[in-house]
Amino acid sequence: MYLNLGKSNGKKYLSIMRSFKDPKTGKYKSRTVKSLGYLEKLKEEYSDPVEYFTQVVEEMNRVDKEENPPLVINLDRRKVLNVQEDRTKNFGYAALSRIYHELGLDIFFYNNSRKLKAEYNVSSIMKLLVYSRILRPASGKKTYENKDIYFDKTDFSLDDVYRCLSFVNGLKDKVQRHIHRKVCGKYGRSCELVYYNVSNYYFEIDRQDELRRLGVSKEHRPNPIVQPG
Numbered sequence: 001m002y003l004n005l006g007k008s009n010g011k012k013y014l015s016i017m018r019s020f021k022d023p024k025t026g027k028y029k030s031r032t033v034k035s036l037g038y039l040e041k042l043k044e045e046y047s048d049p050v051e052y053f054t055q056v057v058e059e060m061n062r063v064d065k066e067e068n069p070p071l072v073i074n075l076d077r078r079k080v081l082n083v084q085e086d087r088t089k090n091f092g093y094a095a096l097s098r099i100y101h102e103l104g105l106d107i108f109f110y111n112n113s114r115k116l117k118a119e120y121n122v123s124s125i126m127k128l129l130v131y132s133r134i135l136r137p138a139s140g141k142k143t144y145e146n147k148d149i150y151f152d153k154t155d156f157s158l159d160d161v162y163r164c165l166s167f168v169n170g171l172k173d174k175v176q177r178h179i180h181r182k183v184c185g186k187y188g189r190s191c192e193l194v195y196y197n198v199s200n201y202y203f204e205i206d207r208q209d210e211l212r213r214l215g216v217s218k219e220h221r222p223n224p225i226v227q228p229g
Contacts, residue, residue, distance in 0.1 A: 001016055001017065001018045001033055001057050001060055001061055001064070002016075002017055002018075002019070002057060003015075003016060003017075003050065003053050003054050003057050004016070004017045004030075005039070005050065008038070011038050011039070011040065012038065012039040012040070013035075013036075013037070013038055013039065014036040014037060014038075014039055014042060014049060014050070014053060015032050015033075015034065015035045015036055016032070016033045016034040016036065016053070016056075016057055016060070017030045017031065017032055017033060018030065018031055018033050036049075036053060088149075089148075089149050089150065089151060090135065090149045090150055091151070092135070093131045093135060093150060096130070096131050096134060096135075097127070097131070097152075100127060100130065102182075102186060103178075103179055103182045103183070103186075104178070104182055105123065105126065105175075105178075105179075106123045106127075108175065108178050109122040109123040109126055109168075110122075110123060112171055112174070113167070116167060118160075118163070118164075118167075119160070120156040120157075120160035120163070120164060121153075121156070122164055122167065122168065124152065124153055124154065124155075124156065125156055125160065125161055125164040126164070126168065127152055128143065128144075128147055128150065128152070128154060128161075129143060129161070129165075131150060132146065136149075140158075140161055140162065140165070141158060143161075144158045144161050196229060197229070198227055198228070198229045199218065199227070199228060200215070200217060200218055200225040200226060200227040200228075201225060201226050201228075202217055202219065202221045202223040202224070202225045203223055203224055203225070203226070204223065205223060205224055206223070207224070208224040209224070211226060212224035212225065212226055213225065213226075215227065
């Protein structure tokens with residue numbers, strides 16, 4: 001806090017102000033803690049209002065510091081973290097969650113699962129699978145076992161995860177079209193140019209057949225190959 005000598009209606013005016021950082025803009029601003037009055041009026045009561053209220057502000061800052069001491073966290077560099085006792089959670093997935101919702105996947109899975117009449121929430125399971133595939137790739141079972149590292153609601157069983165995967169598999173073409181439309185609309189995807197990649201795989205055989213034919217091998221092998229695109 002500090003004593004501010006400003007002007008009001010053309011007259012000098014005293015007030016006690018406090019500086020604070022705006023959480024939205026990151027810029028420092030001030031707000032009035034207490035309005036004291038016009039300087040000339042205060043001189044009728046105090047011989048030197050500025051000196052008097054400067055001491056008042058110093059005392060207010062001292063009391064405020066005692067009542068609100070800074071938080072001190074002590075870290076022991078020698079301590080080894082016991083993974084079994086670790087209670088940490090992942091909060092970084094919030095960035096992925098924002099993209100997930102920007103693409104409208106929560107609404108998509110809700111609309112397409114209303115007739116499913118399942119006890120589990122399809123979108124909740126898909127969130128877990130999507131986030132984990134990016135942050136901690138693992139099997140479906142291992143992903144389920146690690147579900148508590150996120151803050152999202154995970155009130156479903158491992159069997160629910162497997163049932164959900166079977167259900168979503170039937171939506172794979174529909175969900176790809178949905179994501180494509182959302183990406184085009186929100187991020188400006190251009191479809192004027194499409195990249196097509198081809199590769200080939202060789203087989204440990206000497207003669208070609210209807211599937212495996214002799215051709216130009218990327219590994220310069222003389223064996224018959226199959227070329228996928």
